[in-house]
Amino acid sequence: MNYQALLDEITSEVLALPVRGDVARYIPELAHVRPDQFGIALRRQDGTTFGAGDWEVRFSIQSIAKVLLLSLACSLDNDLVWSRVGVEPSGDPFNSLVQLEFEEGMPRNPLINAGALVVCDILLQLLPDPKTELLSFVRALAGDKSIDFDRAVAMSELQSGSRNRALSHFMKSFGNIEHSVDEVLDFYVHACSLAMSCNHVVQAFSFMAEHGLNMPSEVRVLSVSQVRRLNAVMLTCGFYDESGDFAFHVGLPGKSGVGGGIVAVCPGRFTAAAWSPRLGTKGNSILATEALRRLAQRSNASVF
């Protein structure tokens, strides 16, 4: 399979599609991004990495960080994590309080906002300096020490994030947030603000395709069984209320972020990432979704 030619071809195609959607505006700082960028990268099992378009441009990974937070937490105390968040798809928009109320403060899964906030609360408990340690973790995974938070984005989200604040207080009222809401949110918005390129993302997520082994560093991140479970959670819950749609049309575990990035994992074969800022009505990048769909189809990649 000539992956480079495939990525080039897909890049030409999606850039020729009619322009649709808009960048996320609820975080003011994100609204400044140039909307028509597009990049795609793929890291094959042997370590060879391919890229096209703006694949070296850093973007705000936003909710993609939820998988990194979850991986770090599971590597530290797997049982604690799964005692405080569920593994069921939510069937509701990503910031819904409704389901949380029915389930008495236990988030349906760790990839919706409520679940990621609980994971942050867990990391605050397990680590003395979670922001620094998250950064070390991600830099090691991606093999690039220059990866950093975008503090302007973090502050922008902190000031505009009344919904996440409400979620946190709500879970606190059920006893499922232990630290102060300010601490939890501060850590959460920093994690979401991580600025990474498609290239970074495919390196950092390579352990998800390699049964738990981070390839750049050859360090075990998670056990085989843990990685399978994270892939399962990504497949059933990774795209908010379009998770079934991504599983149906792409057939790979993945995770999207409102910054316009999407990571997809083909276990035993490759990790791919695409990025383009314009989002569809359910908060997922239109061009990145379309590019990954074509990539999966033409490379015959599907877990099914």
Add this chain to the structure above:
Amino acid sequence: MNYQALLDEITSEVLALPVRGDVARYIPELAHVRPDQFGIALRRQDGTTFGAGDWEVRFSIQSIAKVLLLSLACSLDNDLVWSRVGVEPSGDPFNSLVQLEFEEGMPRNPLINAGALVVCDILLQLLPDPKTELLSFVRALAGDKSIDFDRAVAMSELQSGSRNRALSHFMKSFGNIEHSVDEVLDFYVHACSLAMSCNHVVQAFSFMAEHGLNMPSEVRVLSVSQVRRLNAVMLTCGFYDESGDFAFHVGLPGKSGVGGGIVAVCPGRFTAAAWSPRLGTKGNSILATEALRRLAQRSNASVF
């Protein structure tokens, strides 16, 4: 891999577990089944089939039939099917009207009751004699002409099924059921009443593991792409409100029925089925789930 030894071992183990759960009682005729039966079967890619326990005993496949109905409908008019049902997990109990109301009569997916009723309505439109043709379809898939409806179970469900009647009228009020509710329900309860053994089930579902090719008959049932999509829908939606849990712990596409049966598909490798009538609180067989979890783990079978 010595599958026979593995199935024997798992059968011994699960039969030694403490007895929990109860048989489904809302269909009176199903309440008569002996609760402590257990069977398991596995059909390998080469056609060799293994079995243990009550793997030749016929049981009421109930909701497992939804996948057969869906496969038949997709083979006839794929686009029509996906224009009238969605592909998202429901995040609600299997007979919920709530979500249906929010989505104005469009069922979230074809594996909840509402969705399967729409699929029945579609088959009523596409086939002159859908009951007979479903029977032929299933008999050919399983390679056994003695497979039949259990009319006592069908009649029992018809008389007790006010909830499905409500669902149908509700969707009809939104225009998403075209035939009379009586016709739709009659077809639906007959499909659910299909009496099949674990052995039958692994033969009938072999096309799901074989990229669309039914192995007993060497007939193409669905395209590669269609089968992948059905597997995706099973993985995200096959176990009501425990779909995420099955994906997380077992890692294979599958479908359960309140008769106590579960089918699981390991694409390219095998089809497995387990059956035991006692159900957990969310309507899935306790022993069948546990047996398939052990099977997947010890045979290192997972799509992730």
Add this chain to the structure above:
Amino acid sequence: MNYQALLDEITSEVLALPVRGDVARYIPELAHVRPDQFGIALRRQDGTTFGAGDWEVRFSIQSIAKVLLLSLACSLDNDLVWSRVGVEPSGDPFNSLVQLEFEEGMPRNPLINAGALVVCDILLQLLPDPKTELLSFVRALAGDKSIDFDRAVAMSELQSGSRNRALSHFMKSFGNIEHSVDEVLDFYVHACSLAMSCNHVVQAFSFMAEHGLNMPSEVRVLSVSQVRRLNAVMLTCGFYDESGDFAFHVGLPGKSGVGGGIVAVCPGRFTAAAWSPRLGTKGNSILATEALRRLAQRSNASVF
């Protein structure tokens, strides 16, 4: 108070308002009504009746019949009624299944569709020939033997009423409907099809303003306490999801119907009815609401 002058004045005023809203179309037969009719009537405690506009024209009383059904049922077996329906406002659109699901088949109150269907089921149990007896009851209350069902409207609603059919089957699945759904719906749509004028309505409802005594016939319909409770239910639940709004702006117990009629009760003083077919977004007549608001304000009529 010169009620005749007041009704004339209000009639002129509301007929001069800009035309808004539309007639109910979900019952095909109702869609044929001339939309710009308006009538208003008031029956004072002493029996004198005033009217203006189309106050003698018969219209389909639709949901106003729910109060008549409820009154008849309470007069026969008050305890039975309140053991099977609640008295709380629903906070949801009038035909919602959501709340019914949360409350396991017990309708929130007798003035939403679900509740009225349960009341019909109760009357089927208590009366040998409920349609005939309802007709006698209403004719006696209004003092006019020519009052009748409009069978074309009843049949039209029966054929289009999938939502009510769904509601009935749904409650039957919880055991709160005892008769066949066909019988319950047949009775319900006949009751809703009653054709009465504003004049008829104010006579028929006079017992609600007269502490339970029907004035035309001087027959006791309900006890003082029963009538107070029905007025309470009308005030809190009589206008679907605009009940609070009517209480707030008009301040009188009342009940609306999608035929465009509204009855309002000023206990100890008068009964009023207004009718105009164009409905607002929540299913209540725009002009009838506005006319009754002006009537209450200028006659200083309010229970508060």
Add this chain to the structure above:
Amino acid sequence: MNYQALLDEITSEVLALPVRGDVARYIPELAHVRPDQFGIALRRQDGTTFGAGDWEVRFSIQSIAKVLLLSLACSLDNDLVWSRVGVEPSGDPFNSLVQLEFEEGMPRNPLINAGALVVCDILLQLLPDPKTELLSFVRALAGDKSIDFDRAVAMSELQSGSRNRALSHFMKSFGNIEHSVDEVLDFYVHACSLAMSCNHVVQAFSFMAEHGLNMPSEVRVLSVSQVRRLNAVMLTCGFYDESGDFAFHVGLPGKSGVGGGIVAVCPGRFTAAAWSPRLGTKGNSILATEALRRLAQRSNASVF
């Protein structure tokens, strides 16, 4: 009517009832109250006041304060209030976020927590020193300058009130809270902490029975029309998810608080208040409800 004998009789009766329910415990400071106290007071139109039991003992009025906040806000800017809160009953538990989400941050009515928080936000905008001015307002209404906040209760609620904090941030995310959540909550918990006796409450609420005129001070608080509307809102929304029940069984506008107090208004005739700390499952005082039911029945007081 010998009101004193009636209050004495009712007091004896309810104190002889079997002990049921428990005091509110979610505000730690409230849990210290002696549970078996009971008091009742009634202020007749002519100013004569009657009382029995612990009618002079001060208790935490809690949600009864919502009516005082609302009255103060309506007296200052009636239109502003009704542009930011609705007037419909909520049909959900008192602290539900669900409905708020469906209605995009607009509380259903001013007597649920969300609505009262918006009213507090409005008062923060309209008044330079709202705590002091609320205190002056209530002292003048009740004619007793010793009425004060119970700061220990206020602080206790502030520390335990994650749910109200969540509600506030949630509404802020929709733009319906303008001030900082800390300011809004501080004002809200102080208002709820007002310590008043049944005697104080019947004096303070006399304007609700007297068409807007505060009787102790002969000062107009609200217009006739405004008071009618507040009474309407109390009748439809004053008792959380038991509002219909209170209207049905008591037939008077009223408002309860989790401190165990209830105020009831019989327009043109009297104001009554009862207090007893043990609450039923829906958060309303069991004995106070029962006492007011008997009072209304035996004094033939009902708005219907």
